[in-house]
Amino acid sequence: MFEYAPAPESRSVVDIKPSYGLFVDGAFVDPTDGGSFKSVNPASEEVLAEIAEAGNEDVDRAVRAARTAYEKVWGPMPGRDRAKYLFRIARIIQERSRELAVLESLDNGKPIKESRDVDLPLVAAHFFYYAGWADKLPYAGFGPDPKPLGVAAQVIPWNFPLLMLAWKIAPALAAGNTVVLKPAETTPLTALLFAEICQQADLPAGVVNIVTGAGDTGRALVEHPGVDKVAFTGSTEVGKAIARAVAGTRKKLTLELGGKAANIVFDDAPIDQAVEGIVNGIFFNQGHVCCAGSRLLVQESVADRVLESLKRRMAQLRVGDPLDKNTDIGAINSAAQLAKIRELSEVGAAEGAERWSPPCELPERGFWFAPTIFTGVTQAHRIAREEIFGPVLSVLTFRTPAEAVEKANNTPYGLSAGIWTDKGSRILWTADRLRAGVVWANTFNKFDPTSPFGGYKESGYGREGGRHGLEGYLNV
Amino acid sequence: MTATATSARSDLSELGRSETALRTFLHGLPGVDQVGAEQRAAQLGTRSIKTTAKAEAIDLAIRMVDLTTLEGADTPGKVRALAAKALRPDPSDPSCPHVGAVCVYPAMVPHVAEVLAGSGVHLASVATAFPSGQAPLEIKLADTRAAVAAGADEIDMVINRGAFLAGRFKEVYDEIVATKEACGDAHLKVILETGELATYDNVRRASWLAMLAGGDFIKTSTGKVPVAATLPVTLVMLEAVRDFRAATGRQVGVKPAGGIKTTKDAIKYLVMVNETVGPDWLDPDWFRFGASSLLNDLLMQRTKLTTGVYAGPDYFTLD
Numbered sequence: 141m142f143e144y145a146p147a148p149e150s151r152s153v154v155d156i157k158p159s160y161g162l163f164v165d166g167a168f169v170d171p172t173d174g175g176s177f178k179s180v181n182p183a184s185e186e187v188l189a190e191i192a193e194a195g196n197e198d199v200d201r202a203v204r205a206a207r208t209a210y211e212k213v214w215g216p217m218p219g220r221d222r223a224k225y226l227f228r229i230a231r232i233i234q235e236r237s238r239e240l241a242v243l244e245s246l247d248n249g250k251p252i253k254e255s256r257d258v259d260l261p262l263v264a265a266h267f268f269y270y271a272g273w274a275d276k277l278p279y280a281g282f283g284p285d286p287k288p289l290g291v292a293a294q295v296i297p298w299n300f301p302l303l304m305l306a307w308k309i310a311p312a313l314a315a316g317n318t319v320v321l322k323p324a325e326t327t328p329l330t331a332l333l334f335a336e337i338c339q340q341a342d343l344p345a346g347v348v349n350i351v352t353g354a355g356d357t358g359r360a361l362v363e364h365p366g367v368d369k370v371a372f373t374g375s376t377e378v379g380k381a382i383a384r385a386v387a388g389t390r391k392k393l394t395l396e397l398g399g400k401a402a403n404i405v406f407d408d409a410p411i412d413q414a415v416e417g418i419v420n421g422i423f424f425n426q427g428h429v430c431c432a433g434s435r436l437l438v439q440e441s442v443a444d445r446v447l448e449s450l451k452r453r454m455a456q457l458r459v460g461d462p463l464d465k466n467t468d469i470g471a472i473n474s475a476a477q478l479a480k481i482r483e484l485s486e487v488g489a490a491e492g493a494e495r496w497s498p499p500c501e502l503p504e505r506g507f508w509f510a511p512t513i514f515t516g517v518t519q520a521h522r523i524a525r526e527e528i529f530g531p532v533l534s535v536l537t538f539r540t541p542a543e544a545v546e547k548a549n550n551t552p553y554g555l556s557a558g559i560w561t562d563k564g565s566r567i568l569w570t571a572d573r574l575r576a577g578v579v580w581a582n583t584f585n586k587f588d589p590t591s592p593f594g595g596y597k598e599s600g601y602g603r604e605g606g607r608h609g610l611e612g613y614l615n616v
Numbered sequence: 617m618t619a620t621a622t623s624a625r626s627d628l629s630e631l632g633r634s635e636t637a638l639r640t641f642l643h644g645l646p647g648v649d650q651v652g653a654e655q656r657a658a659q660l661g662t663r664s665i666k667t668t669a670k671a672e673a674i675d676l677a678i679r680m681v682d683l684t685t686l687e688g689a690d691t692p693g694k695v696r697a698l699a700a701k702a703l704r705p706d707p708s709d710p711s712c713p714h715v716g717a718v719c720v721y722p723a724m725v726p727h728v729a730e731v732l733a734g735s736g737v738h739l740a741s742v743a744t745a746f747p748s749g750q751a752p753l754e755i756k757l758a759d760t761r762a763a764v765a766a767g768a769d770e771i772d773m774v775i776n777r778g779a780f781l782a783g784r785f786k787e788v789y790d791e792i793v794a795t796k797e798a799c800g801d802a803h804l805k806v807i808l809e810t811g812e813l814a815t816y817d818n819v820r821r822a823s824w825l826a827m828l829a830g831g832d833f834i835k836t837s838t839g840k841v842p843v844a845a846t847l848p849v850t851l852v853m854l855e856a857v858r859d860f861r862a863a864t865g866r867q868v869g870v871k872p873a874g875g876i877k878t879t880k881d882a883i884k885y886l887v888m889v890n891e892t893v894g895p896d897w898l899d900p901d902w903f904r905f906g907a908s909s910l911l912n913d914l915l916m917q918r919t920k921l922t923t924g925v926y927a928g929p930d931y932f933t934l935d
Contacts, residue, residue, distance in 0.1 A: 142672065142890045142898055147664035253662060412855050413652030456891045465664035562647040582649050 144458075147465040149252045154243045156329065159190040162198055162352060163335035165205035166345025172197040177354070179328055182249035183462050183471040183506045191328050194351035196360045199320070202349040203366040206291040206318040209346030214318050215288060219275035226271030226313060228341040233264045236337065240330055244302055245462040247329040249471030249507070250425050252463050262587055263306040266605075269589035270310035273610060277315065280607050286614040288316030289392055290368035295358045295382075296331075297374045298324035298473050299428040299529075304373050305331050307604045309348060310589075315613035317369065318347045322361055325354040326474045359385070367391060371612065373430070376527075376553075376598050394602025394612040396430065396594055398527040399555030402548035403433030403584060404570065406541070407442045409560035413582065415449045418533070421558060421584040423457060423469055423511050427531040428477075430599075431556035433584055435524060436513075437544050440537040447515065447535065454511050455498040469531060472507040481509050481530030488514045488523035493534070519550055527553070541566065545573045554596025558584045577603075628864055631828055632793065635786040642785060642824060648816035648852055657847035663887045670883070674918045675713055677882040677910075678705060679900045682740055682871065683935070684719040684908050686747075686839065692727040695720050699731035701935040706915050709922075715911065716900040717770060721746070722763040729767030740805070741768035744795055747809075747838035749774035753791060760798040771795070772805045772906075774838060775822065777812045785825060792829035805871055806831035808853075811843030816852045823856035833869035835906065844874025845906075847884060854892040867896065873906025879917040882910060908935075 159176070161168040175193035180186060194202070214222065233240065240263075241255040250259075278284050292312045296304035301323055312319050323331035331350050338348045351357055355378075362370045363385050369392045372382050376397040386393045403421045405414050421433025438446050462470035472478040489495050493514040502508040509530055517524050517534040524534050538544040548557055557576040559567050571579040577595045580586060587593070592608035594600060602612045631637045665673055683702045685695060699718050706712035717738035718728050725741050732739050741763035745751035751759075760771055773795045779787040796804050806826035810819050826834050834853055837844040850872045857868045870889075876882060882905060889897050897903050912932045920926050 142676075142886065142895065143669060144663065144665060145667045145669040147666045257662070409646070410649040410652065411646040413649040413656070416652055416656050465662075562649075582652060 144466050146461075148461065149242055149245075149256075149463045149465055151242055151246065151463060154239045154246070156189055156243070156246075159192075160328070160332045160352070161192045162194050162202070163332065163348070163350040164198070164202045165349065166339065168335070171195060177325060179247055179326065181246050181506075182326075182473050183503070185505055188247060188329060191325075191352045193353045194322075194357045194360075199351055199357065199360040199364055200366075202320045202351050203291055203293075203361075203364050205346040206320050206349050207366055209344060210288075210290055210318040213344045214313075214347045215316055217316075219277060219316070222313060222316065223271045223274035225341060225343050226267055226274060226310065229337060229343070230264050230267035230271060232337050232340055233260070233267060237261075237264065240302060240333060242463065243333055244330050245470065247327045248298065248301055249462050249473050251467040251470040252465055253467070254425060259300060259303050262589070263302050266303075266306040266310045266589045270314035273311075273607075274314040277610070277614070280610050282611060282614050282616040286315075286616055289613060289615055290317060291366060292317045292319045292369040292371060292613065293361045293364065293367040294319055294321040294371045295362065295374065296321065296323055298327040299425060299430070301327040302330040302334065305334060307373070308371055311604070311609045312371075312613045313347065315610055317613050320349045320351060320361060320367070322351050322353065322358050325352070328352045362386065369393075369613065372396070379600060392612065394594075394604070395600035396602070396604060397555075397598060397600040398553055399430045399432065399595065399599050400435055400525065400527050400551045400553045401431055401433045401556040401558065401576065402435045402437050403558035404544045404548060404560065405436065405438040405442070405446055406544075406559075406561040406563075406566060407439040408562045409442070410562060410582070411442070411446060411449060414560040415446065415453050417558060417560060417582070417584040418450055419453055419457070422533040423531050424585050426469055426472055426509070428473060428529055429585065431578060431585065432529075433556070433558050434528060434533060436533055436535045437538050437547055438535065439544070440539055443537050450513065451496065451498070454513070457498065457500070457511055459500050459508065459510065460503060469511060472509050472530060475507055477529065478507040478509060481528055481532060484523055484526060484528045485512060485532055488517070488521065488532075488534070491521050491523070493517045493521055493523060519547060525551065541570060545570060549573075549575050552598040555599035556580065628828060632786070632789050635784070638785040638789060638825070639783070642821040645820055645824060648820055650816055653816055653851055654848045657851045657888065660851075660888045660891060661847060661884045663884075665883050665887065671918075671921050673883050673886050674879060674914050674921070676898065677879070677886060677905065678914050678918070679713045679716055680904050681715040681911050681914070682717045682719045682873070682904045682906045683715045683911060684839070684873070684906055686719070686721060686742060690721060690724055692724070695724040695728050696731050698935045699728045699737075701911075701933055702732070702737050703735055705911055706918070707933065712915070712918065716904050719772065719906065722759060722766065722768070725763055725766035725768050738770050739768050740770035740772055741766075742772045742838075744773040746772070746774055747840040749776050750778065753794065756791070757794055757798045760795055764798070764800055764802045768802060770803045770805060771799050772807055772835060774807045774809060775826065777809055780813070780818075780822060780825075789825055789829045792826060792831060796830040803832040804830070805833035805835045805869075807835045807838055807873075809838055809841060810836045810849045811841045816848065819849055819852045820856055823853050824860065827856070827860045827866075827868050831868065833871050833904070835871040835873055837872075837874040837906075839874035839906065845872035845876055847888060850885060851888055851892060854889060854897070857897070858893045867902065869902040869904065870897070871904040871906055876905055876907050877909050878913050882914065
C-alpha cells in the first residue's frame with residue numbers, strides 16, 4: 141500500500157495578529173463600544189485572532205468615510221486611474237497569494253489545494269478582469285456614459301471569503317463606487333489582510349472599508365440610509381430579510397442566495413468523467429458551495445454502474461488537515477454548520493433514504509463530516525429539497541430526458557445545473573429547458589470572471605461576473 | 617457476483633468471432649470526455665509525495681523500469697552493459713533494487729540472456745516488425761517465435777494501427793491472438809501506439825481489444841512517434857484494466873513508455889495507479905515504465921534522499 145507521508149504547507153508565511161480592528165477610512169480603528177469576537181480554525185478549534193465587532197456607530201463612520209471618498213476622490217477619478225489601482229491590487233494579490241491561501245485555509249477549513257489552485261487564482265483574475273473595464277464603461281452596453289451608484293454595502297458569506305470579496309469589490313470599484321464590506325463572522329481574516337493590501341496599493345482612504353461583525357452588524361449596514369446599493373451573498377432566509385429591509389428605499393439590490401442544483405447524468409455520459417464531476421460538484425469545498433450539485437439525477441438504466449463508480453471514487457477522498465497538500469476534503473466551517481448538516485442527514489435517514497459514507501477516519505478536534513451519499517431519495521424527501529450546504533449528496537433517478545428536466549426544475553431554487561451526455565444536441569435541448577442561472581455541460585463548478593453568475597427564483601437576482609456584473613453597480 | 621462474472625466472461629470470449637460483435641461492443645463502451653480526463657490527470661499530478669512516501673515510491677519505480685534500448689546502433693557490447701546496469705543500478709549501494717526487465721530488439725536477446733540468466737530480471741523483446749507493425753503476419757509471428765526461442769520471456773508487440781484506424785477490429789484482434797499463441801509461455805505486452813490512435817475513445821477501445829484478445833499487458837507507445845506516454849492516456853488505460861477485471865476477473869498490466877524521464881513524472885504515474893486501480897497494480901508484475909534515462913534520475917533522487925545532497929552525473933553509471 142502506497143501511503144502518502146504528511147505534506148503540510150507551512151503556516152509561517154502568514155503573520156496573524158492577536159487582534160484586528162475595523163478598517164475605516166484607510167486605517168485600522170478600534171470599535172466605539174469595544175466589542176469583539178473570536179475567529180477560530182475549524183480544523184483544530186484553535187483561536188486565531190480577536191476581531192472587533194462593529195456597532196451602529198462604527199457602521200455609520202464607515203459609510204460616511206465611503207461617501208466622502210466617493211464624492212471627493214473615487215467618483216471624480218478618471219476610469220483609467222481607477223484601473224491602475226485595481227491592476228495594482230491584482231498584482232499584489234498574486235504576489236501574496238501563498239500567504240492569502242494559507243490564511244484562507246486556516247480560517248475557513250478548506251483544503252490548501254483548493255485555496256491555492258482555485259480561490260486565489262480566481263480572486264486575482266477578478267481584479268484583473270474588472271480593472272480592464274474601469275476605463276471602458278461606455279462600451280459595456282449601458283449607454284454612452286453610465287454613472288456609478290455611490291456607496292455599496294456588501295455582505296458576504298464564509299464559504300469563499302476572499303473570492304466573494306473579489307466578486308463584490310472588483311466590479312464596484314471599477315464602476316466608480318466606494319464600498320463598505322462585511323465579511324462573515326467566522327471568516328474575517330483574509331478580508332482584513334485584503335485591507336492591508338489596499339494600504340500597500342495606496343488605495344485612497346475610504347474607498348474600501350471593512351466592518352467585521354455578525355448579523356447585527358450586517359443589518360446595520362444594509363439598513364443604513366447613506367447606502368445606495370446593497371449586494372448580498374448568503375442564505376435565502378437572510379436574503380429575504382434584506383429584500384424586505386431594502387423594499388421601498390432607493391437602494392439597488394442584488395442577491396445571490398441558496399441552491400439545490402441538479403447534476404443530470406444521462407445513460408450515454410462519459411461515466412468516469414461524470415463521476416469526477418459528481419465528486420467535484422458536491423465535495424468541492426466540503427459542499428459549502430451555493431451552486432453545489434447536491435442532487436444527482438441519474439438515468440435509471442445506468443444508475444447502478446454510476447453509483448458503483450462513485451462509491452469507489454469516494455473511497456479515495458482524503459479527509460483531514462486542510463493545510464496538507466494532499467487533502468481533498470477539509471473541515472466544516474463552524475460548529476453551527478456541522479450541527480445543521482448532521483440534523484438534515486439524520487432526517488434523510490429517518491425518512492428512509494439509504495445513507496453511505498466511505499470508511500474514513502475523522503480527526504478528533506475540529507468540525508468534520510465524512511463525505512456522504514443518500515440513495516433511494518425521492519422528490520418528497522427533505523434532503524432533496526432543502527439546501528444542506530455540506531458534503532452530502534442526494535441521489536435520485538429518472539427515466540426520460542423530459543422527466544430529468546421536470547425533476548431538476550422542481551425546486552424553489554435555480555442557481556446552477558449540470559448535464560452529462562456525449563450527445564451535443566441533448567446538451568442544448570436540456571440546457572434550454574433548465575431554469576437555472578448557470579448550466580454546466582460535461583463539467584461542473586467552473587468559474588471565470590468573464591462569465592455572469594446568478595440565480596433564478598429563490599436563488600436570487602442580479603448577475604455577478606462578466607459585463608453583466610457591472611450593471612449592479614451602475615445607474616442604469 | 618461469481619455467476620455474473622462467469623457469464624460475462626463467456627460472453628466476452630465470443631466477441632472475437634465476428635467483426636460486427638467486436639465493433640458493437642467497442643463502440644458501446646462509455647465515451648471519454650477529453651477535457652475531463654485531462655483535468656483528472658492534472659489533478660492527480662498535484663499530489664505532494666514527500667519523505668518516506670517518496671523513498672518508497674522511488675524504490676518501487678526502479679523495480680518497475682523496463683530498461684530499454686531500441687536503436688539501430690545497438691551492439692552486443694552495448695546491450696550487455698545495459699543488462700549489467702539492470703542487475704545493479706547503483707553499484708555503490710547494495711540495497712538498491714534491480715529493475716523489472718531489460719527491453720531490446722530480438723537480435724540482441726541472446727547477448728542479454730547470458731547476463732540476466734537466473735537473476736530475476738525479466739528479458740523483454742520487441743517483436744512483430746516493431747515499431748510500425750507493417751509486415752505480413754507470418755513475418756511478425758516468426759519475429760516473435762525467434763525472440764522467445766532466444767530467451768525472451770516477455771514480448772512487446774505492436775498492434776496493427778492501420779487496420780484499427782480503418783475499422784478492421786477483427787484483423788487487429790486476430791493478430792494479437794496469433795501473437796499470443798506464438799509467445800508460448802512468454803508474457804505478451806500489446807503496444808497500442810496511442811500517439812497514432814489520437815483520441816481517448818480510440819485508446820479505450822484499443823485497450824479493450826487488446827485485453828479481449830489475450831494481452832497480458834497493455835502498453836502506450838513504441839517511443840518512436842512524437843507523442844508517447846502521457847498521464848491522461850495512461851489514466852484511460854488504467855480505467856480500462858480496472859473495468860476489464862471487474863467484468864472478467866482477469867487482471868491485465870499497464871506499461872506507459874516513452875517520454876518519462878524524471879522521478880517527479882514517475883511518481884505522478886504511481887499516484888495515478890494508486891488512486892485509479894489501487895494497490896493491486898502497484899507491483900512490477902502489473903505496472904512497468906518503458907524508459908532509459910528515467911533510471912539515472914531515480915538513482916540520483918534516491919541518493920539525495922539517503923545522503924541529503926545531490927551527487928553530480930558522474931556518480932551514476934552511463935549505460
